Amino acid sequence: MPPSRSKIETLRLHGHRLDMIDQRVLPAEFRVESCTDAAQVAAAIRNMVVRGAPAIGVAAAYGVALEAVRQQDQSPKEFKSALERAIALLSASRPTAVNLSWALKKMSDKWHAVRHQSPSHIAQVLLDYAQTIHRDDIAINQRLGSHGEKYLNDGARVLTHCNAGALATAGHGTALGVIRSAVQAGKRLSVIADETRPFLQGARLTAWEMVQEGIPVTLITDNMAGHLMAQGEIDAVIVGADRVAANGDVANKIGTYMVAVLAHRHGIPFYVACPLSTIDMSIASGADIPIEERSAEEVTGFRDARWAAQGVSVRHPAFDVTPAALVSGLMTEKGVLLSPDHARLAAFLGQ
Ligand code: MRU
Numbered sequence: 344m345p346p347s348r349s350k351i352e353t354l355r356l357h358g359h360r361l362d363m364i365d366q367r368v369l370p371a372e373f374r375v376e377s378c379t380d381a382a383q384v385a386a387a388i389r390n391m392v393v394r395g396a397p398a399i400g401v402a403a404a405y406g407v408a409l410e411a412v413r414q415q416d417q418s419p420k421e422f423k424s425a426l427e428r429a430i431a432l433l434s435a436s437r438p439t440a441v442n443l444s445w446a447l448k449k450m451s452d453k454w455h456a457v458r459h460q461s462p463s464h465i466a467q468v469l470l471d472y473a474q475t476i477h478r479d480d481i482a483i484n485q486r487l488g489s490h491g492e493k494y495l496n497d498g499a500r501v502l503t504h505c506n507a508g509a510l511a512t513a514g515h516g517t518a519l520g521v522i523r524s525a526v527q528a529g530k531r532l533s534v535i536a537d538e539t540r541p542f543l544q545g546a547r548l549t550a551w552e553m554v555q556e557g558i559p560v561t562l563i564t565d566n567m568a569g570h571l572m573a574q575g576e577i578d579a580v581i582v583g584a585d586r587v588a589a590n591g592d593v594a595n596k597i598g599t600y601m602v603a604v605l606a607h608r609h610g611i612p613f614y615v616a617c618p619l620s621t622i623d624m625s626i627a628s629g630a631d632i633p634i635e636e637r638s639a640e641e642v643t644g645f646r647d648a649r650w651a652a653q654g655v656s657v658r659h660p661a662f663d664v665t666p667a668a669l670v671s672g673l674m675t676e677k678g679v680l681l682s683p684d685h686a687r688l689a690a691f692l693g694q
Contacts, residue, residue: 353514407447412470441620491616501535502537518582634664
C-alpha cells in the first residue's frame with residue numbers, strides 16, 4: 344500500500360488483520376507491520392511501530408477486537424479472562440498518552456453492554472466498534488482542523504515539534520491537520536519542523552508527510568528554534584498533545600516545553616491541537632501526568648550507529664509538561680479554547 348498524494352493510511356483493517364505503517368523505518372523504507380492479536384498490537388505500540396496519541400488509541404481498540412475474534416470459540420468464561428488479560432496488556436504498553444486508556448475504556452464499556460451475548464457476537468460488536476473509533480478519529484481531526492486553521496494567517500510560517508500528523512492519528516492529523524486544513528482553505532503556509540531528538544519524529548515523519556503533499560517544509564535541529572524566533576522567522580507554533588490535565592497543563596513530546604518558553608519570550612502564539620479524548624479531567628495538573636522513560640540506546644545512538652561515550656549514564660524522559668500559562672489556545676473538534684485554565688476548561692467541556 345504505497346502512500347497516495349494526500350491520504351496516508353496509518354492503520355488499515357483487512358478482515359481480521361490490522362496493518363500499520365511501520366513508523367520506525369520511515370522514510371528510508373515504506374513497510375507495513377501486520378497484527379492479528381492483542382499481544383502483537385501491544386508490542387507494536389511499545390516498540391513505536393505505531394505512535395502518536397490518537398493512533399495509539401485506535402490501535403489499542405483494534406487490539407481488543409482482534410483478541411476477541413481470536414478467542415471467540417472459547418467458553419464464555421475463558422473468553423472473558425482472555426479479553427481482560429488483553430486489555431491489561433494493551434493498557435501497560437505506553438503510559439503517557441491518555442488516548443490509550445480512553446480507547447480501552449470505550450471498548451470495555453461496549454463489551455459490558457453486550458456481555459450476556461455469545462463470544463462470537465461480542466467479537467463482531469467489538470470489531471465494528473473499533474472501526475467506528477477509527478473513522479471517528481479522522482472526522483474529529485477534520486473538525487479540529489477547520490476550527491484551528493482560522494487562527495493562522497495567509498503566509499504564516501508555522502513551527503511544529505514531533506509528529507502530530509496523519510501518522511500520529513487515524514488520518515489528517517491534529518497539529519498538521521490544522522496546517523492541512525489551512526492549506527485546503529487556500530492559505531499559503533510553510534512549516535518549520537523541529538527534528539525532535541532522539542526518535543526524530545520531526546525529521547523522519549513530519550517532513551515526510553509534508554513533502555508527500557507538497558506543503559513547503561524546512562527542517563531544523565531542535566536547538567535552532569530560538570534563533571529562528573529571534574530572527575522573526577516564526578509566526579506561530581502548533582503542537583499536538585499526549586495528555587492535557589484539568590488545569591490546562593500539556594504533556595507532549597520532550598522538547599515541547601522548551602519551544603513554549605521560547606515562543607512566550609518572543610511573543611509568538613503557541614497552540615496545542617488535540618481531540619477532546621486527550622483531555623484528562625481526572626488529573627489535576629501536569630505534575631501528575633506519568634512521563635514515559637525510554638531506553639538509553641535511543642539517546643546514545645540511532646539504529647546501528649552509536650556516538651555517545653561507552654559508560655556514560657543517560658536520562659531519557661520521552662515527554663515533558665508545558666504549563667497552561669504558556670498555552671495560547673487548545674484547538675479541539677469542539678472549537679478553540681483560548682488561555683486554558685481549570686475553570687475555562689471545565690466550562691468548555693460543560694462540566
Ligand atoms: O513518542 P510519540 O512519537 O508517540 O510522541 C508523540 C507526540 O508527542 C505527539 O505530539 C502527540 O502524541 C500528539 S499526536 C497527534
